[in-house]
Amino acid sequence: MADTEQTKKTSAPRRRRRRKEARPAELIEAGLQEFAEKGFAATRLEDVAARAGVVKGTIYLYFENKEALFRAAIHSRTAPAIADVQGIVDTFPGDTESLLRLVFHTMYEKLVKGDVRIILRIMISEGHRFPEILEYYHANTICIAKQLLTRILRRGIERGEFRADIPIDYPVVVAAPAITAAMWMMTFQQYDPLDIDAYAAAHVDIVLNGLLSRA
Amino acid sequence: MADTEQTKKTSAPRRRRRRKEARPAELIEAGLQEFAEKGFAATRLEDVAARAGVVKGTIYLYFENKEALFRAAIHSRTAPAIADVQGIVDTFPGDTESLLRLVFHTMYEKLVKGDVRIILRIMISEGHRFPEILEYYHANTICIAKQLLTRILRRGIERGEFRADIPIDYPVVVAAPAITAAMWMMTFQQYDPLDIDAYAAAHVDIVLNGLLSRA
Amino acid sequence: MADTEQTKKTSAPRRRRRRKEARPAELIEAGLQEFAEKGFAATRLEDVAARAGVVKGTIYLYFENKEALFRAAIHSRTAPAIADVQGIVDTFPGDTESLLRLVFHTMYEKLVKGDVRIILRIMISEGHRFPEILEYYHANTICIAKQLLTRILRRGIERGEFRADIPIDYPVVVAAPAITAAMWMMTFQQYDPLDIDAYAAAHVDIVLNGLLSRA
Amino acid sequence: MADTEQTKKTSAPRRRRRRKEARPAELIEAGLQEFAEKGFAATRLEDVAARAGVVKGTIYLYFENKEALFRAAIHSRTAPAIADVQGIVDTFPGDTESLLRLVFHTMYEKLVKGDVRIILRIMISEGHRFPEILEYYHANTICIAKQLLTRILRRGIERGEFRADIPIDYPVVVAAPAITAAMWMMTFQQYDPLDIDAYAAAHVDIVLNGLLSRA
DNA sequence: CATGAATGAGTGTTCATTCAT
DNA sequence: GATGAATGAACACTCATTCAT
Known part of the structure; x- marks a missing residue:
């Protein structure tokens, strides 16, 4: 899971693949900012994705839908408060x-x-x-x-x-x-x-x- | 075309209630409730209109657009507070x-x-x-x-x-x-x-x- | 200007009633100008009415619908050409x-x-x-x-x-x-x-x- | 959702044809025909889209709005004339x-x-x-x-x-x-x-x- | 995993048309 | 006859969601 690129070109390739498990957290963070600024309804997933440096389709790899991302974003900050x-x-x-x-x-x-x-x-x-x-x-x-x-x-x-x-x-x-x-x-x-x-x-x-x- | 109005509903059909002065206030009140409940973006003008007992097109007789209604709604409650x-x-x-x-x-x-x-x-x-x-x-x-x-x-x-x-x-x-x-x-x-x-x-x-x- | 009630009676009243049969021609002329400028679809009856100095409901006293006005407008200029x-x-x-x-x-x-x-x-x-x-x-x-x-x-x-x-x-x-x-x-x-x-x-x-x- | 693909139509369903390069030209061509037939105002983007074999939302992937499509359509035919x-x-x-x-x-x-x-x-x-x-x-x-x-x-x-x-x-x-x-x-x-x-x-x-x- | 082209279900807005006054 | 408030059916445009690649 860590070595996605089967040593493809020996040096360059680990460019953006470096954090697969960082993605959800990045999306959550991006979502949290957008949701806080615009509210749930006015937040566009495209903006969330852009803030996280991905395209909006990618969000659906990690979250079922907009609401799931929203819940995850909230949860990420409530418990340890x-x-x-x-x-x-x-x-x-x-x-x-x-x-x-x-x-x-x-x-x-x-x-x-x-x-x-x-x-x-x-x-x-x-x-x-x-x-x-x-x-x-x-x-x-x-x-x-x-x-x-x-x-x-x-x-x-x-x-x-x-x-x-x-x-x-x-x-x-x-x-x-x-x-x-x-x-x-x-x-x-x-x-x-x-x-x-x-x-x-x-x-x-x-x-x-x-x-x-x-x- | 011949059978238009033969005692259809016996009482209700006083559509088009004709109340130029009351309408804006009614719409503002309806809007205020909806905006407070759902926020600006999630509020549907159709719901605002329904709450005021009109269709959504009617809103545009009195307000330029959704935002104008929103502003009017807020203003209606700020000054005299x-x-x-x-x-x-x-x-x-x-x-x-x-x-x-x-x-x-x-x-x-x-x-x-x-x-x-x-x-x-x-x-x-x-x-x-x-x-x-x-x-x-x-x-x-x-x-x-x-x-x-x-x-x-x-x-x-x-x-x-x-x-x-x-x-x-x-x-x-x-x-x-x-x-x-x-x-x-x-x-x-x-x-x-x-x-x-x-x-x-x-x-x-x-x-x-x-x-x-x-x- | 229409709703001032003082001294209205006795002298003023034949103000706009003076030409009942001029109306259709005025509407046709107004329509012709608008249709020529904007085309049929983009012409708003409200603009036609305004140009003729009436409100848009008035058009329907003389023409069945927008298309009828359009036809009448065209006809007014074709025959005698x-x-x-x-x-x-x-x-x-x-x-x-x-x-x-x-x-x-x-x-x-x-x-x-x-x-x-x-x-x-x-x-x-x-x-x-x-x-x-x-x-x-x-x-x-x-x-x-x-x-x-x-x-x-x-x-x-x-x-x-x-x-x-x-x-x-x-x-x-x-x-x-x-x-x-x-x-x-x-x-x-x-x-x-x-x-x-x-x-x-x-x-x-x-x-x-x-x-x-x-x- | 369960009845997705059981040999439904045997051949047709290659929706989402994926052709980033061809699309704009197809849309322009479709738009040009519609605009020429109906004029700008009377042209419905839904019809343009249908003529190009897509849904109307797709137009907005390539053109900012109806007017932009219109301009693009015109430009496509003026220069090389x-x-x-x-x-x-x-x-x-x-x-x-x-x-x-x-x-x-x-x-x-x-x-x-x-x-x-x-x-x-x-x-x-x-x-x-x-x-x-x-x-x-x-x-x-x-x-x-x-x-x-x-x-x-x-x-x-x-x-x-x-x-x-x-x-x-x-x-x-x-x-x-x-x-x-x-x-x-x-x-x-x-x-x-x-x-x-x-x-x-x-x-x-x-x-x-x-x-x-x-x- | 990730992309991004495509979809389709909305929603804001416009406007021809109606009708009580 | 004339008004203008109200309607309702469109239509432009947006955006969450899907899916072939």
Whole structure:
């Protein structure tokens, strides 16, 4: 499988044959970009193929149809999304404020600055037409993130660092500013640029301290 | 040719309803629903027309093309979005916490529970392909909302109700949980229902008090 | 302009109602222009109506459909086309050369400079899709013109003015330069303007004298 | 899907004939016929495709749109139209009358009997809506033909074969009967058949000798 | 494996025609 | 008689999908 070209001409021939098993991943990556930019319906397989450096017929060697490519593209980014954050919470030695700051920092790096946000856009744009994708993403990313945050909040309460009566059932509230920032990056950023780091600091500040003056 | 109309359907046949003034609004409303559900590209004008009770050719009596209908649909919901909230801030008699609670309540009613959220979805999904729409929406809705929030925050500071050092340049942080809730309603609500009122309360609680215990 | 109700009664009202029976002719004229410019298929009834100052529904008060208007438009210009020339030939007192010059002069005025040429264009463009029109036009215009020319040629022969062996069965040859000039006016005139009068003189000169030098 | 190939039609199914090089020419030819018959607007790409043995989508593999096919079809017949006649004039050894007869013979073969006439019809029908085509055709065919004729006429004069005072600036007059015959073939031929060869002889006769008797 | 020519089922758009007013 | 809103049948053009090479 690796040696397709039976030593054809001894030197030149391994030109584009070099990665047979890289193809699906390349197509997925290309598809992901196109789908994120244009949405499912407006994405042309010809453009996906061109971005991956092949012709559009080639896509069908690896994916049954456009939708299969779409699903594969989404899946490629959902599962591992928070895997690495998981461990941190369990083993973090310091105070919970520091833990929260660390987790938020990671969120901003990946979700807001990184390209995880395009999955978010796709979910919002196309999610309801692909319910199992939405469900899968919810179960494997959103849910886990919620649990993670809940653990952190509980840790804060248990250690007396956070108020005992914080609304622990709604951890999304705590993370919401980052999600909103991710949206902003994909919409209004060019008209009204956001200084993400300062925004993130404001986020942490308000979530930790609230608005009210401590009279 | 002789047997044309002999009591064929007894009641229904009032085709060609003749309503020049109502039509554009009906088409816009129908279009808005379809565009929000399917996105621009996946929306079929035939479906829009059917939803408005006409045939697709009729759309072209009122709109130059699909894109013109799309723009009209968006515009129909952007401008007046916060007009009514404007007045409240200037004239509110009570303390700023109450004002903020009131404004948040309105936000949840309109943006999260109401159908303003579908505009938000469209902006996220299609915005970058229609830059002037995005810019218009930003200028006429987002910007005004930001200024509104900033005024409230400043009012809180000036009256000594809010901390003097809250990050007043990032009012989006304060409102973000509502925006995220609006998204949630359009994506994961069916898999993981959110009690909006409780969520809103949690939002207000955390934004006002923060997480930290007041030792 | 139609919907202003003030002072309308009493004085103004005979505004556009003044010619009920002028309508068909106006529509025919408008149609003729449009059909000549764009051809049958590319002509829009809306444009015809606009040119006649009515709305397109009005056309159907006078003509069964687009094709009926087309036929009516053609017919309006075919029959009387040569009627007036007929008499000249029979009664002309002078020599045949003068008669031919006179007839040619009329041809150039009407067919080449005038708007009879647009019928010619329509015949060439659309004729084979409307065979009865073509046949009608041939019978009522072309045929008569041919006979006319034949009579003139015969007159010339009989009077010893023309060669006895001129090809009397092909009178079209004699008139052809005028027909070609009519085409030219509608095609290349703007890129390569023709001085019609000089061309007409050349036409007469060659037809009468031929090219050969009379040794 | 299961019943694919069980000896269904025994011979025919060689769909997708795979002929990248032949296709454009086939489509052009098919288009030329349809355009000449129906005109640009009335020609349906589906018919063009059917005539070429493909489906209409295939056209778009080779031509950007209907107009591009139209232009290509016209161009396919304009340039080489008189190329071969060019040489004859320069090298012809005999007298100018013979030369003219030869050139006229070629004209009748190609323009009147052959299918070059359909280009003429298209120019008259559609020319003014495609000005560059008209200009291109004028520059590459009409103009050259005019120059050619002028050269012949001048040759005749210089050799003393033609009258010194023939109207050399209007060579179109000399060729016009052939052009008119080409039109005739496409219009009235079926109602009033023309014996082309006899007509051509009459043309030559009159152009050379004129009508007047050489008293 | 990969190509790319070809297909065919759409969808946006146009426009002749109808009909209630 | 005249209007103009509405219809519905086309038709140009697109693009996911197939398949011979």
